Amino acid sequence: MAILDTETREIETDLLIIGGGAAGLWAAIRARDFCPRVLVVDKGKVARSGASVHTHCVLAPVTEDKIHEALEEIVVEGGYMANQRWAERTLREQADRIREMASWGAPFRKDASGALYTAKDRKQVVNNSVYLLGSDMMDTMKAHARSKGVDFMERVAVAELLTSDGQLPTRGSVVGAVGFHTRTGEFYVFKAKAVIVCTSLMSAELYNAAVNNLTGDGHAMAFRAGARLSGMEFGQIPNFPIVNRKVSTGHPAVFQLYGAKLVNNLGEEFVEKYYPGKTLQLLSRAEISYAVAKEALEGRGPIYFDMRHWSDELINEWRRVLPSMMKRMDEAGIDMRRDRLETMPRVGSWGGAAQSGIRIDENAESSIPGLFAAGVAAHVPVNIIDMTGVSQAVCYASGYRAGEVASQRAAGGSQVKPLADQVNRLRAKVFAPLRRESGIDFQQIYLSVGKVTVPAELSFFKHEKRIKGTLAELGRIQQEEVPRLKARDVHDLVNCLGSQNLPLLSEALYRCALARLESRFSHYREEFPYRDDINWLKWSIAENSGKGMKVSFESVPIETYPIKPAQRTRVPAPVQFTFKETVKAAV
Amino acid sequence: MAIKTIDSEKCQVCPTRQTTGCVVYDICPMDVYRLDEEGKPYIAYVRDCQSCFLCVRDCPQQAVYVTALVDFPILPY
Ligand SMILES: Cc1cc2nc3c(=O)[nH]c(=O)nc-3n(C[C@H](O)[C@H](O)[C@H](O)COP(=O)(O)OP(=O)(O)OC[C@H]3O[C@@H](n4cnc5c(N)ncnc54)[C@H](O)[C@@H]3O)c2cc1C
Numbered sequence: 001m002a003i004l005d006t007e008t009r010e011i012e013t014d015l016l017i018i019g020g021g022a023a024g025l026w027a028a029i030r031a032r033d034f035c036p037r038v039l040v041v042d043k044g045k046v047a048r049s050g051a052s053v054h055t056h057c058v059l060a061p062v063t064e065d066k067i068h069e070a071l072e073e074i075v076v077e078g079g080y081m082a083n084q085r086w087a088e089r090t091l092r093e094q095a096d097r098i099r100e101m102a103s104w105g106a107p108f109r110k111d112a113s114g115a116l117y118t119a120k121d122r123k124q125v126v127n128n129s130v131y132l133l134g135s136d137m138m139d140t141m142k143a144h145a146r147s148k149g150v151d152f153m154e155r156v157a158v159a160e161l162l163t164s165d166g167q168l169p170t171r172g173s174v175v176g177a178v179g180f181h182t183r184t185g186e187f188y189v190f191k192a193k194a195v196i197v198c199t200s201l202m203s204a205e206l207y208n209a210a211v212n213n214l215t216g217d218g219h220a221m222a223f224r225a226g227a228r229l230s231g232m233e234f235g236q237i238p239n240f241p242i243v244n245r246k247v248s249t250g251h252p253a254v255f256q257l258y259g260a261k262l263v264n265n266l267g268e269e270f271v272e273k274y275y276p277g278k279t280l281q282l283l284s285r286a287e288i289s290y291a292v293a294k295e296a297l298e299g300r301g302p303i304y305f306d307m308r309h310w311s312d313e314l315i316n317e318w319r320r321v322l323p324s325m326m327k328r329m330d331e332a333g334i335d336m337r338r339d340r341l342e343t344m345p346r347v348g349s350w351g352g353a354a355q356s357g358i359r360i361d362e363n364a365e366s367s368i369p370g371l372f373a374a375g376v377a378a379h380v381p382v383n384i385i386d387m388t389g390v391s392q393a394v395c396y397a398s399g400y401r402a403g404e405v406a407s408q409r410a411a412g413g414s415q416v417k418p419l420a421d422q423v424n425r426l427r428a429k430v431f432a433p434l435r436r437e438s439g440i441d442f443q444q445i446y447l448s449v450g451k452v453t454v455p456a457e458l459s460f461f462k463h464e465k466r467i468k469g470t471l472a473e474l475g476r477i478q479q480e481e482v483p484r485l486k487a488r489d490v491h492d493l494v495n496c497l498g499s500q501n502l503p504l505l506s507e508a509l510y511r512c513a514l515a516r517l518e519s520r521f522s523h524y525r526e527e528f529p530y531r532d533d534i535n536w537l538k539w540s541i542a543e544n545s546g547k548g549m550k551v552s553f554e555s556v557p558i559e560t561y562p563i564k565p566a567q568r569t570r571v572p573a574p575v576q577f578t579f580k581e582t583v584k585a586a587v
Numbered sequence: 588m589a590i591k592t593i594d595s596e597k598c599q600v601c602p603t604r605q606t607t608g609c610v611v612y613d614i615c616p617m618d619v620y621r622l623d624e625e626g627k628p629y630i631a632y633v634r635d636c637q638s639c640f641l642c643v644r645d646c647p648q649q650a651v652y653v654t655a656l657v658d659f660p661i662l663p664y
Binding site: 044045048049050053054135155182183205206207210211212213242245246247248293296323324327328331332344345346447450451454455456459460491492494495 | 613614615616617618631632635637638639640641643644645654655656661662663664
């Protein structure tokens with residue numbers, strides 16, 4: 001096949017940024033203040049690929065007098081697991097980030113007086129949100145990055161990191177990366193003095209949130225290189241995007257915020273039963289999903305969102321703000337003024353920045369010298385409570401910081417030449433699915449992994465016995481299916497490479513879930529149905545020892561933070577459930 | 588899999604395509620389009636369409652039709 005004989009292109013830069021979403025662009029823009037050559041490489045089209053283009057809501061600027069209160073809201077609701085230094089930085093810097101973006105022309109929504117329009121969004125009592133369409137935001141930032149001299153290379157998928165000792169895992173540092181052009185198949189070798197991974201989350205089920213090409217590439221390559229991942233057991237993001245078993249909306253938050261009712265088959269509004277005193281607006285998607293799953297599993301499903309009382313005005317507003325969601329409704333023949341919407345809980349995408357990702361320190365550096373991470377690819381434990389808009393804010397803050405530190409490191413550092421032997425080995429590995437005469441399709445990997453990670457008794461409600469079953473199957477998939485992946489052409493090679501990460505990162509997730517003997521956020525263990533702050537104010541660490549995956553824990557340094565719990569206790573999980581085979585059959 | 592159609596007559600007269608190139612080919616996150624000899628887009632990788640509707644929004648001629656209904660199995664929970 002001609003593609004296998006393509007030339008190798010060598011590219012030299014000071015700072016390599018993998019992924020050009022909001023985090024990658026903030027990193028690039030800031031980095032140009034300190035170093036001359038900044039290159040953003042993206043496997044799609046910057047400003048159209050990834051999650052940032054689909055956002056619509058951003059944390060509002062926080063005034064100095066409100067910082068402590070705003071921080072407290074995030075930390076206390078998040079069960080004291082937040083990294084308070086990152087949280088405080090995010091809150092403090094948000095006003096500057098918004099002001100800068102507005103000065104570059106980002107069209108934030110304004111109120112009648114011409115000021116930023118602000119409102120309370122999901123989970124917000126103290127904090128507020130401002131509104132900006134993701135595509136407008138990304139177009140503005142891309143144009144600004146260009147004007148600052150950032151270089152872009154698009155349609156190049158980065159596949160693996162290069163290391164100073166040529167080893168994965170490495171004992172040295174990261175010195176670049178390899179990848180390939182997704183249309184021509186040209187092989188790329190990037191030499192860089194520092195690398196920032198900004199590749200975002202992982203779509204664990206296809207067609208759920210319009211982010212199919214976010215496939216955990218950064219998590220997986222960092223892991224293979226020996227970087228620590230953390231919080232993986234919280235990586236599954238419970239959500240309820242499937243409507244009427246037909247379409248996925250990707251934006252269930254809107255149902256929460258504008259007074260939709262969530263009812264079971266008996267017509268009962270059941271959420272209050274699990275979360276006394278809390279309206280839908282004040283609950284995370286995980287909290288709602290757990291209640292929905294339990295109701296359905298106990299035979300009170302299907303579960304419906306009911307917004308038949310919504311005004312035409314409100315529905316028209318959603319047509320304007322979220323046209324793709326409304327289009328999905330129309331296509332499925334759903335009229336919100338007439339129909340109730342059946343909803344299904346899912347764990348479709350993994351790894352929001354707050355919950356899990358590449359472990360970074362307060363300079364956004366990973367556990368390997370030369371390797372930084374930012375945005376959703378990094379583990380920046382701030383928005384544990386799933387407050388709308390904070391994910392974006394964390395992308396800005398971590399991108400900005402990563403760009404600042406990595407570029408200064410690059411400006412003062414020297415280029416280390418990648419080892420030819422490692423480059424050749426990786427080239428062979430990357431193109432292997434193209435070489436195979438026959439084999440399995442990438443969608444098979446999603447299905448195989450989905451079968452042992454999506455069902456409620458394996459995702460929402462875990463038990464040691466079932467986790468072990470999932471781990472055994474994930475091992476089999478990695479040994480028997482992944483090595484047989486067959487790419488139809490270069491375009492399909494992108495799919496193949498992405499799908500390989502899913503069983504690997506799922507293994508990290510289930511290994512950490514096995515080790516955490518309590519229940520918290522999106523991690524629930526039937527045997528331990530309580531949040532245990534006495535023993536488990538800790539983050540898990542998963543790393544590649546070279547001989548397999550190693551799991552350990554690191555305590556949250558709560559005594560060094562401004563906000564501390566009055567006392568550490570055990571609190572029962574709000575939704576408790578013990579899975580029985582007979583119940584499942586009734587769903 | 589999203590079934591899609593492109594209105595080729597609208598592409599034929601698209602001024603953007605004739606000057607700077609086809610927008611939907613340029614922007615698709617999943618890269619499902621390819622160009623024919625005339626530089627007009629066709630759907631080369633239909634199964635990879637994720638129904639994000641970005642092409643529908645960006646196409647200057649409104650020549651693209653995308654459906655959100657998927658025929659990929661939704662696994663039971
Ligand atoms: C549908 C949806 C709606 C959301 N809405 C909101 C919201 O309203 N407010 C909010 O705060 N948060 C929202 N979020 C969360 C959102 O994920 C984050 O806020 C943020 O946009 C993520 O930014 P990022 O820069 O980390 O990643 P992304 O914007 O996803 O960018 C990652 C980039 O990396 C590239 N990439 C991936 N792998 C590779 C590779 N191997 N090689 C090269 N490039 C690669 C991708 O092509 C992509 O361009 C939403 C998420 C989704 C999925």
